[in-house]
Amino acid sequence: MSLQLLLDSADPITWQTWFATGLFAGITTNPSLLRRANQPCKLDHLKLLALKAEQIGYRELHLQAWGNDANELAECGTALAQLTTPGLTVQIKLPITQTGSQAARTLIAAEIPVTFTACYEAPQVLIAAALGAKYIAPYLGRINDQGRDGYSELVAMQRALDGVGSSCKLLVASLRHSNDLSYLAAEGINTFTISPVLAAELFDVEATLKAAEAFEKDARLN
Numbered sequence: 073m074s075l076q077l078l079l080d081s082a083d084p085i086t087w088q089t090w091f092a093t094g095l096f097a098g099i100t101t102n103p104s105l106l107r108r109a110n111q112p113c114k115l116d117h118l119k120l121l122a123l124k125a126e127q128i129g130y131r132e133l134h135l136q137a138w139g140n141d142a143n144e145l146a147e148c149g150t151a152l153a154q155l156t157t158p159g160l161t162v163q164i165k166l167p168i169t170q171t172g173s174q175a176a177r178t179l180i181a182a183e184i185p186v187t188f189t190a191c192y193e194a195p196q197v198l199i200a201a202a203l204g205a206k207y208i209a210p211y212l213g214r215i216n217d218q219g220r221d222g223y224s225e226l227v228a229m230q231r232a233l234d235g236v237g238s239s240c241k242l243l244v245a246s247l248r249h250s251n252d253l254s255y256l257a258a259e260g261i262n263t264f265t266i267s268p269v270l271a272a273e274l275f276d277v278e279a280t281l282k283a284a285e286a287f288e289k290d291a292r293l294n
Contacts, residue, residue, distance in 0.1 A: 075257065078132065078265040080245065082109040084124045086268050091128050093271075098132025099125055100209075100245070100265040102165065102189070113138070119155050126160035134187050134207075134265075136165040137175065145175035153184040163187045163206065168196050173203065180204050187243060192218075194228040201238035207263070212256075213246035227259050234260075250274050 079096040081087060082105040090096055101121075103113045111117065118135060125133045137149035149164040156162045164179055166172040168188040176186045180203055187207040188200045192215055200208035210229055215222040230242055244256060244264045250273045253264060 074262060076263045078134070078243070078263075079271065080105070080265040080267050082106045082111050082121075084121065084128075087125060087128055087130065090268060090271055091130065095271065095274075096130070098130050098134065100134040100165075100187075100243075102136045103138065115151055118152065122155040122157065122160060122162060126157045130160060132161050132163055134163040134165050136189070139175075142171050142174035142178075145171065146178040149175060149179045149184060149186075150182065153179070153182075161185065165189050165209075168199060168208065173199055176203050176205060189245070191229070192225075194225060194232055197229045197232050197238075197240070197242070198236070200240045201233055201236055205240050207241050207243040209243040209245045209265070211246035212244055212252060213248040215246075216248075223255060223259075226256060226261060230259065230261050 076097055077095050078098045078100050079087065079090050080100045082101040087099060106113045111121065122133055135152045135155070137145050137152055139145040139148050145166060149166065152164055153162055163185045165187045166176050167190045172188065176188065179186050185206040186203070187209060188205050189209045191197065191208050191210040197208050210226055212222040212226060215225050226242065226244060233240055233242070241263050242261055244261060247253065247264060247266050247270055250270060253266070256264075
């Protein structure tokens with residue numbers, strides 16, 4: 073099993089900062105993250121962001137398509153996919169709805185990689201498997217917010233994908249705690265998108281920080 077971490081952010085300055093750690097192979101965004109980062113959700117601007125992501129060194133950029141119907145979603149997804157560069161693959165995000173499924177069918181037939189989003193129920197992963205999507209993104213924290221056991225739900229999703237021999241991967245989103253990563257990794261789930269806040273939490277271990285400080289102090293005294 074190979075762990076893959078993606079950074080859930082639309083801020084290029086944050087992309088640069090976290091790429092230096094070596095943790096992240098790609099970036100996930102959506103219109104809400106773009107708005108919070110004051111980045112226009114416009115095709116010409118997204119092209120600039122894709123070029124920036126490639127320049128930094130990322131290999132994947134997940135961009136959300138938008139549209140009022142399946143045709144508009146597919147047209148938007150096709151245009152976004154054309155932002156792919158030699159060093160960066162643009163993955164098209166679509167909601168796991170009937171409309172999103174119709175758009176995904178068109179994109180996948182054109183060999184455009186699709187990431188389904190807003191997954192809350194285990195049977196939804198079978199839609200992604202049937203269509204041949206590359207990823208489906210369940211929202212762990214939001215499932216827990218509904219009063220359900222998000223861990224159990226995601227393990228059931230992974231077992232369903234394994235059971236049908238699907239190559240579609242869970243891309244776990246809406247993680248709230250660093251322990252979410254280790255618990256799900258132990259269950260064989262290996263692809264996650266995490267916020268910069270959660271990424272910082274991975275390194276914020278008081279005993280480790282104190283040990284590193286002591287090593288530096290001793291090195292200077294020797």
